[in-house]
Amino acid sequence: MDETEEKIIKLTQNGIPLTPSPFRDIASSLGLTEEDVVTRIEAMQDKGIIRRFGASIGHRDIGIIANAMCIWNVPDGQVEDVGSTMASFEEVTHCYERPRCPGWEYNLFTMVHSYTREDCEEVAARISQATGIMDYRLLFSEREFKKTGIRL
Amino acid sequence: MIYLDDVDKTILNTIQYDFPLDSRPYKKLGERLGISEDEVIRRLGRLHDEGAVRKIGPVINRNSIGGTSTLVAVNVPDERIDEVASYINEYTEVSHNYLRPDRYNIWFTLSASEKGRIYEILDELKAKTGLEFINLPTKRLFKIGVRFNIR
CATH class of the missing domain: 1.10.10 (Arc Repressor Mutant, subunit A)
Structure with missing residues (x-):
């Protein structure tokens, strides 16, 4: 990422303005052209510096209040296959392998968001059926203390 | 709502x-x-x-700009939850922080440009709270694709 790209991210990471030409407004405060700004955002997407350029949703405020972290105890030799299968579920937004540690045996983590806890439980049951992993738990979030996303 | x-x-x-x-x-x-x-x-x-739209902007890929991230869990007695959550929130490196009652009840994500900074924060939190934190860094990423199907 070069200096200009960094400036663009810093100026847009809290949200672009709700004006008819938001990219022109951003460009003029950076001394760039609107085309520069758009081209560089597209280039950063292509390079994978930004995953997407779009809206972050306040999902709780619109009723998507069930947020389950599903933790799975997957035999080490099956992690690759099981992780790929879990990731293929549309309802799974995140899927990570993490280390086990003393007193902690769960090594795969998936996030599922939906309108109700029952929806999340149903998704987890389908994942369990598809992967054969029976040792799992759902940890529902009861309070959100912080959610900011990654910032520069 | x-x-x-x-x-x-x-x-x-x-x-x-x-x-x-x-x-x-x-x-x-x-x-x-x-x-x-x-x-x-x-x-x-x-x-x-x-509050339905928090912002329209770039979703930054932490991996591509270097650095490291981890998930941390701690078991906090009920009466200390607000206090400990606010210590955790003070760090700009903390991006998500939730109460998820289970064996460990506070779960948060930490991202930093280097591992040393993660250890530093965990040491400070341990010293401030007297609690044990478990550190579960990402070993492998299978998916990040947050998309809400609003119906």
Whole structure:
């Protein structure tokens, strides 16, 4: 990422303005052209510096209040296959392998968001059926203390 | 809870992944949805003010800019939850922090440019709270694709 790209991210990471030409407004405060700004955002997407350029949703405020972290105890030799299968579920937004540690045996983590806890439980049951992993738990979030996303 | 009509729902489902990188993005969105630019801006203004849209902007890929991230868990007695959560929130490196009652009840994510900073923060938190934190760094990423299907 070069200096200009960094400036663009810093100026847009809290949200672009709700004006008819938001990219022109951003460009003029950076001394760039609107085309520069758009081209560089597209280039950063292509390079994978930004995953997407779009809206972050306040999902709780619109009723998507069930947020389950599903933790799975997957035999080490099956992690690759099981992780790929879990990731293929549309309802799974995140899927990570993490280390086990003393007193902690769960090594795969998936996030599922939906309108109700029952929806999340149903998704987890389908994942369990598809992967054969029976040792799992759902940890529902009861309070959100912080959610900011990654910032520069 | 925020009231959403069908047009609002279509807007929200569209702008998560298909926000037009265009000189008149709201006009372009309106053309797709059959409404005017003014109406798109008016609706997005309300959706933002009421909290349905937190922001429209870049979602940064932490991995591509270097650095490291981890998930941390700690078991906090009920009466200390607010106190410990606020110590954790003080760090800008903390991006998410939730109460998820289980064997460990506070779960948060930490991102930093180097591992040393993560250890430093965990040491400080341990010293401030007297609690044991378990550190579960990402070993492998299978998916990140946050997309809410708003219905």
